[in-house]
Amino acid sequence: DANAGTSSSAPRRTIASAMALVNSLTGTNTVALCKGGAFAAAGRLNITKSNCTAGTTCTDLREYTPTTFTGTAKPIVKTPSDIELLYAEGNFGGVRLMNLALVGDNNPTSMNSYAIRLLYDTHDIKAYNLDITDFGLAVNFGGTNNELVGNNISHSWRMAFLGGGSGTKVNYNLIRTTGSGTNFTHAIYIGGGTVIYNVEVIGNDIQGQYGSSCLGSVVSNHAAVDGFFVKDNLISIDADKATSGCYGMESSNATDAPAPVFYRNAVFSGNTIINGGAVGLSVSSCPYCVIENNVIVSNWIGGWGVGIGITGVTRGQDDVSIANTIRNNTVWYGPNVVGSTRGIQVGAFGGEGTGHIIANNTVSSAQGAGTLNCYRHDLPLSSYAFVNNNHCDGTGAYNFEYTRGSLSAWQTYAASYGFDTASITGAPVFVDAGTSFTPDTGSPLIGAGNNTNKSTLDFTGQARPNPPAIGAYEH
Numbered sequence: 112d113a114n115a116g117t118s119s120s121a122p123r124r125t126i127a128s129a130m131a132l133v134n135s136l137t138g139t140n141t142v143a144l145c146k147g148g149a150f151a152a153a154g155r156l157n158i159t160k161s162n163c164t165a166g167t168t169c170t171d172l173r174e175y176t177p178t179t180f181t182g183t184a185k186p187i188v189k190t191p192s193d194i195e196l197l198y199a200e201g202n203f204g205g206v207r208l209m210n211l212a213l214v215g216d217n218n219p220t221s222m223n224s225y226a227i228r229l230l231y232d233t234h235d236i237k238a239y240n241l242d243i244t245d246f247g248l249a250v251n252f253g254g255t256n257n258e259l260v261g262n263n264i265s266h267s268w269r270m271a272f273l274g275g276g277s278g279t280k281v282n283y284n285l286i287r288t289t290g291s292g293t294n295f296t297h298a299i300y301i302g303g304g305t306v307i308y309n310v311e312v313i314g315n316d317i318q319g320q321y322g323s324s325c326l327g328s329v330v331s332n333h334a335a336v337d338g339f340f341v342k343d344n345l346i347s348i349d350a351d352k353a354t355s356g357c358y359g360m361e362s363s364n365a366t367d368a369p370a371p372v373f374y375r376n377a378v379f380s381g382n383t384i385i386n387g388g389a390v391g392l393s394v395s396s397c398p399y400c401v402i403e404n405n406v407i408v409s410n411w412i413g414g415w416g417v418g419i420g421i422t423g424v425t426r427g428q429d430d431v432s433i434a435n436t437i438r439n440n441t442v443w444y445g446p447n448v449v450g451s452t453r454g455i456q457v458g459a460f461g462g463e464g465t466g467h468i469i470a471n472n473t474v475s476s477a478q479g480a481g482t483l484n485c486y487r488h489d490l491p492l493s494s495y496a497f498v499n500n501n502h503c504d505g506t507g508a509y510n511f512e513y514t515r516g517s518l519s520a521w522q523t524y525a526a527s528y529g530f531d532t533a534s535i536t537g538a539p540v541f542v543d544a545g546t547s548f549t550p551d552t553g554s555p556l557i558g559a560g561n562n563t564n565k566s567t568l569d570f571t572g573q574a575r576p577n578p579p580a581i582g583a584y585e586h
Contacts, residue, residue: 119145119178126150126188133172133206134159143175144211147182155194158229158236163205165234166256173209185212185242193221193247195228204234204254208241215246219268222247229254229274238262243271249289252279253303264289268321269296275303275310275334283314291329291348292322294356298346301332304370309338318347325357325388332362335370339377348386350447353411359387363395363422364429372396373430380404381570381583389416391442395423398464400435403566404583406548407442415450415481418442418474421457421467434466434496439566439575441548441583444476444483451481453513454503458490466496470564473502473556473582475539476509487513488530498530500561502581504537511536535559539582549584556581 116123116132122145123129129150132142134157144150163169174186188211190196196213213226224247229236233254241262243249249267250259256278264271265287272281281299290296298317301310317329325348330341339362346359360382364372374397383406384391391407394400400421407418419440425431435457442454454474457467467490474485485503488495503511503518511534512521518536525531540554541547550556560579569575570583580586 119175122177122179126152126156129172130156133170136170137162139169141171141173143173144186144188145177145182146174146186147177147180147184149187149189151189152191152196154191155198156196158197158199158203158206160203160206163235167205168207168235168237169205171207171209172211173207174211185210187212187214189214190216190224192216193218193223195223195225197227199233199236200230202232202234204236207237207239209239210241212242214244217245217266224248225251227251229257233257248273252276259284266321268292270298270300272299273302275301275307277308279307280311281315282311286315286317288319288321291320291325291327291357294327296321297328297331299330301334301336303334304368306335306337308336310336310340312341312344314343316345320348320352324352324354326354327356328358328361329387330360332374333364333366333368333372335373336377337375339374341377341379341382343381346382346384346387348388348411350386350411353386353388353414355389355416357388358393359384359391361390361393362397363393364426365423369428371428373398374400375430377401384408386411390420391418393417393420393422395421395432396425396429397421397435398430398433400432402435402437403439404570405440406570406583407440408445408545409443409452410445410447410545412447413450414444414448415452417456418454422462425463431464432462433464435464436468436564437472438468438564439471439560439569439579439581439583442472442474443544443548444478445545446477446479448476448478449480452476452478452483453487454483454485456487456513458488458494462490465494467494468497468564469495469501470497471500471560471579471581473539475502475504477506477544480507483507483509484513485509485511489514492525492528492530495528495530497564498525499533500559500581501531501534502536502539502556502559504539533561548582550580550582550586554586557586
């Protein structure tokens, strides 16, 4: 560490020296660790960078190619024990952490094992392209404008991400064998006791869980968020690992915390949830929610449950779910499913609100037993603003609408409102049901949607025609 550290031929030695430089250098700088190197932290590495303007970054901690030996792998920074490896608490920030490998102690009893922990007033700390493995809880964010983008996170027994704060981004991460092994562990958990703004959970690839089976919500949100964007995520649980205690994506007020919960100006779009257990995607306390272009596939062993649900009664401190729009979603149940299933429900189990729109959705099944109930609308009919151009089909027993049975019976019951007069039944004719839900040539879904209430783009990003297809995909 007595070396100048300003060239690859005279590097400094320890991670402690590197962190001291991160915190002390002024202006715009890079502090780099050698590829192929490994750095043992003697204790917690505190980020106390205080000379970067809020809204900016001015220092990178990242990698360089050494000249004193051949190194190509990401530099390893390893925790010695049950500690927060990289930690910030207070008005510090402006640091990018890039292209490193952070390694924990691989102790499933660790309760204080974090790769990155940012609390309170921290700001503008960006974690990009890190390999994070063997921590109890990989990343915990508070503060503002902190980002976890493009990382590879694995083998964290509690969670890959916990926290929130205005401007938080949890985007395009590869998450493996992390969380959802108990009711209180998750791959991603957005929470907090105060109102936060403009939070993104976009493009994450989440597969498997820590432990032998999935329990709890894979992506769980119990927060007060204004501007919430949950888009293009993939959640995939093995068919023999999903259980009735497993949930794919839950944004709800189902919490004992006294703080308010709501999801204002929220969009849930383009998510694929495979074998999400009892519920694929559920939302409550969500005024003016848009839920569109999602694909829910349930084929877990002995499966049953709900595809998409707007449910729950708001507590006094929460927002009411009003004017939710559920459009152009695809829900499919496979042959392993043997229980009673519901595709899309707005109003079950104490649901609430008015002005709801349910349009251009397809629910179908090849389930082995049980009864498919494609839709459940048990709020007063006056609670719905538009219900039409939906599709339902099952290879076994099925009801178009849970409370009324067949499409014709439901149409008769809702005749004064004109609900589902343009809706259809029959085989959807997908390219390959179970793996590809694009309508194939001759599919009745093509051109059967409502143009006024369509999603602008389909699952793949192509513009929808007039009239659009029913479901997440255009032909």
